[in-house]
Amino acid sequence: MSDTNERISGIVGENDVVLFMKGTPLFPQCGFSSRAVAILEHCGVSYESVDVLQDMEVRQGIKAFSDWPTIPQLYVKGEFVGGSDIMMEMFEAGELQELLTEKQVAKA
Numbered sequence: 001m002s003d004t005n006e007r008i009s010g011i012v013g014e015n016d017v018v019l020f021m022k023g024t025p026l027f028p029q030c031g032f033s034s035r036a037v038a039i040l041e042h043c044g045v046s047y048e049s050v051d052v053l054q055d056m057e058v059r060q061g062i063k064a065f066s067d068w069p070t071i072p073q074l075y076v077k078g079e080f081v082g083g084s085d086i087m088m089e090m091f092e093a094g095e096l097q098e099l100l101t102e103k104q105v106a107k108a
Helices: 003-014 031-043 056-066 084-093 095-102
Strands: 017-021 048-051 073-076 079-082
Touching (some): 031 095, 084 095
Parallel strands (some): 017 048
Antiparallel strands (some): 073 079
């Protein structure tokens, strides 16, 4: 496993909810990342964010790690959930909230 994969695996494993995004929750750098942050904020859960614009190795490595070509990417309890479109679909259907409750994710 490469150093980048190990770093990503550590981040995903150490945090209940991780959002790999462009920018930060306070200053998202793309509309999709902004939407993902808004969804997580609305769900009221604690989450860790990783700004892929600050680390090109992570920016490329996360795509291979998840076998998903776009950013943002959401992980819950080590499991890849999807990008902002999937997050939105799950949120609108109540599935994301169910997943967060089922996985006993801490509230913010």
